[in-house]
Amino acid sequence: MSQIQPQPPAQTVSAEDWANERGQKWCDQLSAMEATLDPVDAPLIDALQLDRPLRIAEIGCGGGGTTLKILRNAPAGSSVHGIDISPALVEKARTRAATETGDIAFHIANGERAPAPAGPYDRLVSRFGIMFFDDPEAAFSNLSSWLAPGGRIAFAVWGPPPQNPWMTSLREAVVQVMEVPEPDPDAPGPFRYAGGEKLLGLLKAAGLRDLEVRDWRGTIPLGGGVPPEAAVDFAFSAFSLGDLLAEADAAVSADVRRRLTQRYAQHETDGAVHMDAHVHIVTGTRPD
Template sequence: MSDALQSQDWANGRGGKWQSQLSAIEAMLKPVDTPLLAAMDLSRPGRIADIGCGGGGTSLAIAARAAAGSQVHGFDIAPELVASARERAVGADAPVIFEQSDVTVADLPSLRFDQLVSRFGIMFFAEPAAAFARLADWLTPGGSFTFAVWGPADDNLWMDGARREVAAVMALPEPDWRAPGPFRYGDPDPLLALLADAGFSGLHVDEWRGPLPVGGGLAPEQAADFALSSFAISERLADADESQRQTARQRLTERFRNHVSNGEVWMDARVHLVSGRR
């Protein structure tokens, strides 16, 4: 059994699990939208594509900030997440078009985009070289992109801490950080090489560090339950016996107790903001 989490997994069940915790996950990741949107050029009208838009939180935030006349399109492979995004878009001040699509094989859009953006949606491509080459074709000449990817696991223990506590109570394979998954581009150099080969230029990496509210602002016990049911490690924990599950929960709760502010678990995160042009 591989721990690699690929794009197709989001269409085959992983998206539904994410959707069941959507409010908590969106609240947890919302702090990343601030530096991500700040890195974009939203001062002029344009066509913007959000790749791996999930439940649409970032797409809607972009639409609210973008110049009048802009068009925002969100693309995701998971049908459950696209359905939720469409529901959230009803009545929004700036409408967003959401489409279920595997962008790695989808037909080229009839009108190309001025900007591509992604908040943690590009780390799961099974064939990243082909995927990025295709995304380059989505952009108009001179078009730009801004992609947020997680930094190293060691600097994102709000997530990897759950894996470590489970590993303390049951045997787990050593993670392959180069495989599809959240920390695939913790070292951004391989991503920069892929983007350059795909035809992008002016490549640049900025870094954001800041705290995230685990589960959107939960006490340690609830944060542990959230992490062990929502993160990818939950698939491994399903093979554990009840004693192992309870021990992992206790260990993770104690880890989270060391990061409480006003009754809520907040833990530091590190994000790479990768930008460039076609």
């Protein structure tokens, strides 16, 4: 078994990473990433309860795909803002929104400490953007201040790793051929709030009420619906463990690729890899 030293804990990605290399990497894979995560958008937008003209902000908006969907689903007269820490992703989002006729804007800001760019907001939404704060207590307290009294949140976070094989299959293939550290469950990363209770406690401490967790279970089309070999390329490019594989011996990388291709092939239907996913959609309100 091969070993690379030194290494950071696998699947640990900080806000600073997103502002720089990780944000650029997401930008480079934007079409495939948005197509992969597309099934989560509808239940998340539904949880926002867009029942009248509203001021809405998406935290960690990335390249703006979900922000644009929110604008198109919101009642006329709504204002929608996308917030992200990555300049590359915000620039991409602004370019995509240039032809939109509705009230939409994108801002470079860190929700952990920045004031609301144009608040207060009636709705705050995030699709997998709240798990990477360096100081989550401060972050959720700050985001609560962005909300108008009576305002509502809808945050999507990943459920337990065993119920998200679309994401964990790469790690399972890697650990068969090389040693990697166990991820720190309390560090910034995709499964930080997999249990749900930790996030509920943070949101309650931030002053939010009427908190509820609804689970969404479905299938994720890797790379937007591509065959196993292309899905492996997507995983190597999109997931943080791909950075370790880029440093590994070529034979190790090839072994992981072979194992992962075999795994993905078991989930191929009509030329596309679809794998199970489990998402917590957490809602709550700021008291009047």
